Amino acid sequence: xxxxxxxxxxxxxxxxxxxxxxxxxxxxxxxxxxxxxxxxxxxxxxxxxxxxxxxxxxxxxxxxxxxxxxxxxxxxxxxxxxxxxxxxxxxxxxxxxxxxxxxxxxxxxxxxxxxxxxxxxxxxxxxxxxxxxxxxxxxxxxxxxxxxxxxxxxxxxxxxxxxxxxxxxxxxxxxxxxxxxxxxxxxxxxxxxxxxxxxxxxxxxxxxxxxxxxxxxxxxxxxxxxxxxxxxxxxxxxxxxxxxxxxxxxxxxxxxxxxxxxxxxxxxxxxxxxxxxxxxxxxxxxxxxxxxxxxxxxxxxxxxxxxxxxxxxxxxxxxxxxxxxxxxxxxxxxxxxxxxxxxxxxxxxxxxxxxxxxxxxxxxxxxxxxxxxxxxxxxxxxxxxxxxxxxxxxxxxxxxxxxxxxxxxxxxxxxxxxxxxxxxxxxxxxxxxxxxxxxxxxxxxxxxxxxxxxxxxxxxxxxxxxxxxxxxxxxxxxxxxxxxxxxxxxxxxxxxxxxxxxxxxxxxxxxxxxxxxxxxxxxxxxxxxxxxxxxxxxxxxxxxxxxxxxxxxxxxxxxxxxxxxx
Amino acid sequence: xxxxxxxxxxxxxxxxxxxxxxxxxxxxxxxxxxxxxxxxxxxxxxxxxxxxxxxxxxxxxxxx
Numbered sequence: 001x002x003x004x005x006x007x008x009x010x011x012x013x014x015x016x017x018x019x020x021x022x023x024x025x026x027x028x029x030x031x032x033x034x035x036x037x038x039x040x041x042x043x044x045x046x047x048x049x050x051x052x053x054x055x056x057x058x059x060x061x062x063x064x065x066x067x068x069x070x071x072x073x074x075x076x077x078x079x080x081x082x083x084x085x086x087x088x089x090x091x092x093x094x095x096x097x098x099x100x101x102x103x104x105x106x107x108x109x110x111x112x113x114x115x116x117x118x119x120x121x122x123x124x125x126x127x128x129x130x131x132x133x134x135x136x137x138x139x140x141x142x143x144x145x146x147x148x149x150x151x152x153x154x155x156x157x158x159x160x161x162x163x164x165x166x167x168x169x170x171x172x173x174x175x176x177x178x179x180x181x182x183x184x185x186x187x188x189x190x191x192x193x194x195x196x197x198x199x200x201x202x203x204x205x206x207x208x209x210x211x212x213x214x215x216x217x218x219x220x221x222x223x224x225x226x227x228x229x230x231x232x233x234x235x236x237x238x239x240x241x242x243x244x245x246x247x248x249x250x251x252x253x254x255x256x257x258x259x260x261x262x263x264x265x266x267x268x269x270x271x272x273x274x275x276x277x278x279x280x281x282x283x284x285x286x287x288x289x290x291x292x293x294x295x296x297x298x299x300x301x302x303x304x305x306x307x308x309x310x311x312x313x314x315x316x317x318x319x320x321x322x323x324x325x326x327x328x329x330x331x332x333x334x335x336x337x338x339x340x341x342x343x344x345x346x347x348x349x350x351x352x353x354x355x356x357x358x359x360x361x362x363x364x365x366x367x368x369x370x371x372x373x374x375x376x377x378x379x380x381x382x383x384x385x386x387x388x389x390x391x392x393x394x395x396x397x398x399x400x401x402x403x404x405x406x407x408x409x410x411x412x413x414x415x416x417x418x419x420x421x422x423x424x425x426x427x428x429x430x431x432x433x434x435x436x437x438x439x440x441x442x443x444x445x446x447x448x449x450x451x452x453x454x455x456x457x458x459x460x461x462x463x464x465x466x467x468x469x470x471x472x473x474x475x476x477x478x479x480x481x482x483x484x485x486x487x488x489x490x491x492x493x494x495x496x497x498x499x500x501x502x503x504x505x506x507x508x509x510x511x512x513x514x515x516x517x518x519x520x521x522x523x524x525x526x527x528x529x530x531x532x533x534x535x536x537x538x539x540x541x542x543x544x545x546x547x548x549x550x551x552x553x554x555x556x557x558x559x560x561x562x563x564x565x566x
Numbered sequence: 567x568x569x570x571x572x573x574x575x576x577x578x579x580x581x582x583x584x585x586x587x588x589x590x591x592x593x594x595x596x597x598x599x600x601x602x603x604x605x606x607x608x609x610x611x612x613x614x615x616x617x618x619x620x621x622x623x624x625x626x627x628x629x630x
Contacts, residue, residue, distance in 0.1 A: 004598040008591055015587040023580065183584070194612070198605070319605050321598025325591075325612070 005324030012328035020180040024172025030368045033173030036264040046277025048181035055337035056330045057134030064307035066293020070224030077286035078557045080245035082279035084252025086550045089275035091495045093262045100527035104259045105352040111415045111493045112425025121352045128341045133385025135334045145311035162379045165338035170372040177339045184332035191329020196288035198317050212298035224294040227565045234451035243460035250409040257344020267534040272546035342375035349374045360518040399456045406463035407432020416495045420475040427474050428467035581627035585620040592616035
């Protein structure tokens with residue numbers, strides 16, 4: 001890399017960091033720091049949700065994953081994450097937004113009790129620090145291979161990136177995180193398009209790719225260039241695609257670091273339109289990243305570390321100047337996710353652990369300070385995963401997510417859509433976790449268990465069916481002995497299209513007696529009720545119905561995935 | 567200073583700052599042609615788009 005390349009990386013990324021530091025500083029109130037005073041417009045929510053979901057680990061790991069799994073990967077980014085964002089914005093987040101909670105784990109305690117709240121924190125912590133580890137490793141690979149830096153300097157720069165991300169989150173909170181994310185999203189999109197365009201045209205397009213793959217193995221184009229092409233032993237292509245879709249649906253539904261930017265929106269319409277924008281941009285951008293996988297396989301058929309596919313392509317095809325532009329986008333992707341994970345997990349730590357169980361009645365300023373202090377600690381935990389990522393970041397993540405994160409999504413969805421009893425949440429969650437962990441151990445330790453039990457793709461199906469069935473049966477049994485769940489227990493916590501007629505804030509304030517006079521209760525009661533639309537309710541425009549636009553999006557994507565590319 | 571004056575001043579700063587960043591990247595892209603002529607039309611094209619976006623931001627900030 002030349003001096004100009006490094007300057008481009010510096011100007012883009014330090015420019016955005018300085019923007020965050022200068023523009024959003026001195027935020028002291030917890031409502032402003034954690035929820036941006038519920039002021040975020042739809043375009044900021046959408047761009048931020050996209051750049052939070054797609055990190056530099058994804059650029060590198062997705063290309064590495066598609067090197068092995070082919071275009072089947074695209075199903076999760078076109079459909080899985082979109083379903084997740086649509087379900088989140090149209091249903092899951094609605095009662096959370098209306099009831100005034102700051103975190104999804106907080107809602108879980110109101111709906112299912114303290115055990116589920118703590119488990120949600122632990123699951124979020126595990127999965128997000130795993131992602132931070134992926135980003136560290138991917139940035140290291142990129143700096144080492146593309147930048148030609150020694151391991152020492154590569155790791156030093158990775159640490160410097162994480163440290164500077166901490167700075168602007170600490171000073172500006174969620175607003176700084178979201179607005180810098182919006183700028184970083186632009187750099188990421190340019191980066192994806194530039195690299196893909198050059199590799200694609202130099203490689204002879206689709207026809208050239210097909211010919212090169214056939215020359216390596218005549219079956220390879222069939223496997224890599226079709227959405228339904230990949231099927232490992234014991235799992236059909238449909239099951240693989242189902243697992244990939246559920247994986248990212250789960251991601252969007254359960255993750256507090258995604259949910260918090262939706263909770264910070266200025267109206268319900270804003271977070272729904274934000275979800276739509278995020279889905280469209282993700283679909284556009286990830287097409288380029290995923291299809292780089294087969295292109296890399298054609299160029300480098302025998303890679304030992306599949307995650308080096310992306311940096312190797314960049315190094316081979318990009319001249320001076322453009323390599324800096326692509327690296328700038330990758331670093332921006334790392335920044336955006338570092339900041340968002342720091343912000344999201346710190347809100348979980350402070351509201352769901354520290355203020356809930358440890359220090360309950362301190363000043364508002366105190367809890368904001370603790371939140372700021374926890375950000376660097378959270379990002380440092382990501383380094384613990386580095387030794388496990390050598391076999392491919394995506395494979396490790398998919399294995400763990402299917403076993404641990406999917407049960408949490410299942411209980412959240414049942415909590416939102418059904419009137420199951422409060423006690424059933426923990427039962428469902430522990431059932432799913434018991435199965436998930438035993439399937440991982442069975443797989444890794446070669447226990448004599450059937451394939452359908454230990455295979456990672458089957459885990460995505462069983463971890464929906466098992467917890468949901470157990471919860472519904474348990475709820476039926478409780479109903480038979482005690483009667484159905486009362487309105488006092490679930491009013492304002494389940495999804496309803498119209499706003500509840502009761503005063504939800506007042507109900508939330510007295511629902512958990514253990515929170516009496518605590519900071520958690522005071523901030524919950526003080527959170528303002530936000531409107532459904534940011535414009536006059538009688539303004540009749542097609543934009544008033546984001547749900548319809550979402551359906552159109554889903555129809556187009558399903559046609560492309562299951563007809564054109566299958 | 568009133569709230570709206572402060573918001574307008576902040577917006578002006580944000581627009582000019584972003585315009586400066588875009589212009590700097592455009593110049594660096596053009597400078598990279600000095601190292602290699604490979605794909606120079608693409609670099610010029612990207613630099614032009616960035617310069618255009620930068621000019622639009624400056625125009626918007628002048629109207630605030």
